[in-house]
Amino acid sequence: MSSERPEPSPVERRVARSLDGEDRRGRAIPTEELHRERTVENYLRGAVMPxxxxxxxxxxxxxxxxxxxxxxxxxxxxxxxxxxxxxxxxxxxxxxxxxxxxxxxxxxxxxxxxxxxxxxxxxxxxxxxxxxxxxxxxxxxxxxxxxxxxxxxxxxxxxxx
Structure with missing residues (x-):
């Protein structure tokens, strides 16, 4: 078994950048946003125009x-x-x-x-x-x-x- 870690996915790289503060623009994340369920369905529903x-x-x-x-x-x-x-x-x-x-x-x-x-x-x-x-x-x-x-x-x- 190899102990090499696979290269991070684009999503993992994005999350890492946001945790580093690179993408933050001085705004606090709203509480309701923190409690919103993260699902593929919600992501797709949000991306498609009604x-x-x-x-x-x-x-x-x-x-x-x-x-x-x-x-x-x-x-x-x-x-x-x-x-x-x-x-x-x-x-x-x-x-x-x-x-x-x-x-x-x-x-x-x-x-x-x-x-x-x-x-x-x-x-x-x-x-x-x-x-x-x-x-x-x-x-x-x-x-x-x-x-x-x-x-x-x-x-x-x-x-x-």
Missing amino acids: RWMERLRDIETGTRRHRSALAADYAYLREQCGADRERFAREWHALVDRRSFADVNDLVQDHNEWYPVERQLPMDPRTGEYVLIAGRPYTREELTPAWALAQFPADVELDVD
């Missing part, structure tokens, strides 16, 4: 992507139509009506349905509604042609049948 958070990030990213695409289309159409404001308004309305926001709207629908359950939001017993978060409802609005026209309005309002 689904509701991923979904909100995807909604924001998708909304920015649609807004950017609309801005590019808006600028291009403005250039193509020149001074003909009525033509621009007509073509802009048609383009916005053809645009699909389904990718983001599917996420918004999932968010509106599952967020209160995933976050375990309390309900107001008088109304049966979930409580507000920071004074605002948790629901998100879907992207629609009206949303797009509010972001990038046509200068001339047309009678839309």
Whole structure:
């Protein structure tokens, strides 16, 4: 049998550095942290972003992507139509009506349905509604042609049948 000790693992090296004071930054370790159970499950749960958070990030990213695409289309159409404001308004309305926001709207629908359950939001017993978060409802609005026209309005309002 060999009496050689194997090389320390990365975790053992990290622990050794922290015990040497190398990683401490003058903060005391909170008592509740000292009493928290150390398990692989808790480590993994802490490292992975919750689904509701991923979904909100995807909604924001998708909304920015649609807004950017609309801005590019808006600028291009403005250039193509020149001074003909009525033509621009007509073509802009048609383009916005053809645009699909389904990718983001599917996420918004999932968010509106599952967020209160995933976050375990309390309900107001008088109304049966979930409580507000920071004074605002948790629901998100879907992207629609009206949303797009509010972001990038046509200068001339047309009678839309």
